[in-house]
Amino acid sequence: MPANRQLLLDNRPKGEAVAGNFRLVSVETPELEDGQVLVRHHYLSLDPYMRGRMNDSKSYAQPQPLGQVMQGATVGEVVESRNPRFAVGDKVVGFGGWQEYSVADASQPGVLRKVDTAHVPLSYYLGAVGMPGVTAWYGLVKIIAPGKDSTLTISAATGAVGSAFGALARARGCRVVGIAGGPDKCRYAVEELGFDACIDHRQHPDARSLSQALKEACPAGIDGHFENVGGYLLDAILLRANAFARVALCGMIAGYDGQPLPMANPALILINRMKIEGFIVSDHMEVWPEALQELGTLVATGKLRPRESIAQGIESAPEAFLGLLKGRNFGKQLVRLI
Amino acid sequence: MPANRQLLLDNRPKGEAVAGNFRLVSVETPELEDGQVLVRHHYLSLDPYMRGRMNDSKSYAQPQPLGQVMQGATVGEVVESRNPRFAVGDKVVGFGGWQEYSVADASQPGVLRKVDTAHVPLSYYLGAVGMPGVTAWYGLVKIIAPGKDSTLTISAATGAVGSAFGALARARGCRVVGIAGGPDKCRYAVEELGFDACIDHRQHPDARSLSQALKEACPAGIDGHFENVGGYLLDAILLRANAFARVALCGMIAGYDGQPLPMANPALILINRMKIEGFIVSDHMEVWPEALQELGTLVATGKLRPRESIAQGIESAPEAFLGLLKGRNFGKQLVRLI
Numbered sequence: 001m002p003a004n005r006q007l008l009l010d011n012r013p014k015g016e017a018v019a020g021n022f023r024l025v026s027v028e029t030p031e032l033e034d035g036q037v038l039v040r041h042h043y044l045s046l047d048p049y050m051r052g053r054m055n056d057s058k059s060y061a062q063p064q065p066l067g068q069v070m071q072g073a074t075v076g077e078v079v080e081s082r083n084p085r086f087a088v089g090d091k092v093v094g095f096g097g098w099q100e101y102s103v104a105d106a107s108q109p110g111v112l113r114k115v116d117t118a119h120v121p122l123s124y125y126l127g128a129v130g131m132p133g134v135t136a137w138y139g140l141v142k143i144i145a146p147g148k149d150s151t152l153t154i155s156a157a158t159g160a161v162g163s164a165f166g167a168l169a170r171a172r173g174c175r176v177v178g179i180a181g182g183p184d185k186c187r188y189a190v191e192e193l194g195f196d197a198c199i200d201h202r203q204h205p206d207a208r209s210l211s212q213a214l215k216e217a218c219p220a221g222i223d224g225h226f227e228n229v230g231g232y233l234l235d236a237i238l239l240r241a242n243a244f245a246r247v248a249l250c251g252m253i254a255g256y257d258g259q260p261l262p263m264a265n266p267a268l269i270l271i272n273r274m275k276i277e278g279f280i281v282s283d284h285m286e287v288w289p290e291a292l293q294e295l296g297t298l299v300a301t302g303k304l305r306p307r308e309s310i311a312q313g314i315e316s317a318p319e320a321f322l323g324l325l326k327g328r329n330f331g332k333q334l335v336r337l338i
Numbered sequence: 339m340p341a342n343r344q345l346l347l348d349n350r351p352k353g354e355a356v357a358g359n360f361r362l363v364s365v366e367t368p369e370l371e372d373g374q375v376l377v378r379h380h381y382l383s384l385d386p387y388m389r390g391r392m393n394d395s396k397s398y399a400q401p402q403p404l405g406q407v408m409q410g411a412t413v414g415e416v417v418e419s420r421n422p423r424f425a426v427g428d429k430v431v432g433f434g435g436w437q438e439y440s441v442a443d444a445s446q447p448g449v450l451r452k453v454d455t456a457h458v459p460l461s462y463y464l465g466a467v468g469m470p471g472v473t474a475w476y477g478l479v480k481i482i483a484p485g486k487d488s489t490l491t492i493s494a495a496t497g498a499v500g501s502a503f504g505a506l507a508r509a510r511g512c513r514v515v516g517i518a519g520g521p522d523k524c525r526y527a528v529e530e531l532g533f534d535a536c537i538d539h540r541q542h543p544d545a546r547s548l549s550q551a552l553k554e555a556c557p558a559g560i561d562g563h564f565e566n567v568g569g570y571l572l573d574a575i576l577l578r579a580n581a582f583a584r585v586a587l588c589g590m591i592a593g594y595d596g597q598p599l600p601m602a603n604p605a606l607i608l609i610n611r612m613k614i615e616g617f618i619v620s621d622h623m624e625v626w627p628e629a630l631q632e633l634g635t636l637v638a639t640g641k642l643r644p645r646e647s648i649a650q651g652i653e654s655a656p657e658a659f660l661g662l663l664k665g666r667n668f669g670k671q672l673v674r675l676i
Binding site for chain 2: 230234249250251252255260261262263264265266267269270271272273274275276277278279280283
């Protein structure tokens with residue numbers, strides 16, 4: 001059996017997460033039992049939600065247990081199988097965690113899914129045609145539910161969720177304005193992802209300044225917003241929201257290290273008769289087939305070509321993850337393990 | 339024609355509203371034109387939303403114009419009519435404003451509505467079977483949409499909206515916990531309005547203390563909340579909200595004088611996958627008939643017997659209104675004009 005390098009959560013962050021929270025170990029992969037499959041991971045997904053699970057506090061998911069392999073989505077190839085539904089060579093999506101190999105109980109439904117790599121690159125099943133894409137789809141379709149000609153905004157616009165959101169919104173005839181960190185990301189959002197405009201929040205370090213930029217980019221006001229960041233970005237959106245605007249609240253990455261992140265003026269929710277709804281896409285498994293179908297078609301027809309930031313080797317995962325939390329990635333953050 | 343005493347908005351509040359913002363004048367009632375009706379007001383409704391309209395700032399309604407009669411709902415009796423649909427003696431609900439008489443263009447739909455006073459006291463059409471009742475109904479039925487056995491909470495529980503909310507929630511089999519100011523109101527909420535429990539927020543001057551009291555009163559957590567007050571009350575609710583809890587945001591009376599009212603931890607909206615929705619009942623005229631039907635039945639069958647605070651005479655309206663903003667009223671605040 002091959003050796004398997006793993007990253008464990010060694011201790012919980014005190015404030016900001018650091019590389020020392022993780023520990024790299026090497027173990028033997030076990031013998032398979034009936035029904036099991038050994039998967040060699042090609043890519044490991046790094047996602048902002050993982051930061052929340054590193055804390056031992058109330059959240060929508062159980063905390064990541066200490067001393068165990070960091071959990072996370074993976075794509076890879078079946079290299080051994082004692083399950084008749086999976087053959088060696090099958091490409092699969094699973095939740096294998098931060099390690100080079102995983103043993104999957106493939107007879108349990110939903111644990112492992114075979115995917116087609118003829119029209120969609122394998123890594124995209126962790127991004128545009130995976131959980132981040134479905135997250136964008138759910139917030140747009142089920143919460144914001146825009147009419148044609150609506151003006152929509154999204155923070156972290158060039159990330160895995162943001163790039164999918166942009167393509168999905170354009171397909172519905174909406175004006176879509178991104179918020180991202182830095183001129184390179186903003187240029188990329190407009191020139192490659194097809195956003196109608198993109199605001200560099202680093203040029204607007206408070207809600208007042210950002211809301212002025214939003215006024216210029218959204219002359220008809222904001223009808224719907226997808227929030228990944230929180231803090232003063234959300235305050236600025238509320239200042240430009242139209243009556244009956246909807247906010248899909250998906251992440252508040254600005255607060256993951258424990259800073260207090262108050263909302264300055266919630267009275268605007270009332271004045272504008274807004275709806276703000278928090279969600280996590282794993283609560284809504286029923287929408288995945290419909291969402292993945294649309295996302296796969298957007299990729300296959302070239303309408304969604306998201307960028308990826310790829311770190312090489314399991315040992316690079318902690319630094320890549322910490323960079324993601326600081327917005328250093330450009331598009332979907334992955335770790336390549338082959 | 340009778341003399342008509344009126345209260346005008348003389349100047350806008352700087353911070354807290356004061357009696358000097360209003361001016362009492364006396365005018366002659368004009369001759370009626372064809373289609374018009376002269377109504378003698380029996381009761382004038384005082385409502386928290388009026389405070390917002392005294393400011394000259396963006397809100398869901400146009401500001402109250404300076405130098406004009408304060409706007410507001412009224413019930414009264416037709417004393418002259420040049421409209422074939424209304425006869426002298428008809429009891430009517432309208433939007434006559436802070437004055438003793440009003441001339442209504444009764445041919446326009448919705449301006450004046452005849453009401454039955456055989457089963458429902460006339461004044462109730464300004465409260466339980468009027469705008470406040472429909473407000474409670476909309477927030478409960480259309481936003482919170484509780485299941486049986488849900489635990490619901492409401493601030494300003496003994497007011498016109500709160501008392502209707504309690505009766506409507508009990509009719510749906512919910513546990514309903516009020517928040518009110520002072521032991522008398524809390525006793526009244528439980529003993530007369532049928533709340534399962536009531537918390538005196540004066541005993542809990544911060545979110546931490548109030549949330550502890552909520553934990554005791556709501557051992558299964560909070561599934562739905564109706565907010566009239568805002569500020570630390572809402573912060574405390576968020577700390578006890580269950581997954582998928584819904585908040586109907588109807589008023590933030592704590593912020594009407596311009597104090598900043600931040601929300602301490604909006605990340606809880608995400609963690610609990612909550613929905614927070616602001617609304618104003620006049621956006622939803624389509625629900626009024628259904629809501630009034632249910633509210634009228636609750637009153638007629640004795641299941642909703644709200645208390646009223648009644649000030650006497652038009653000249654008492656400013657002080658009664660300022661008292662309402664400070665929670666000095668007990669139940670629906672009215673001014674009797676006969």
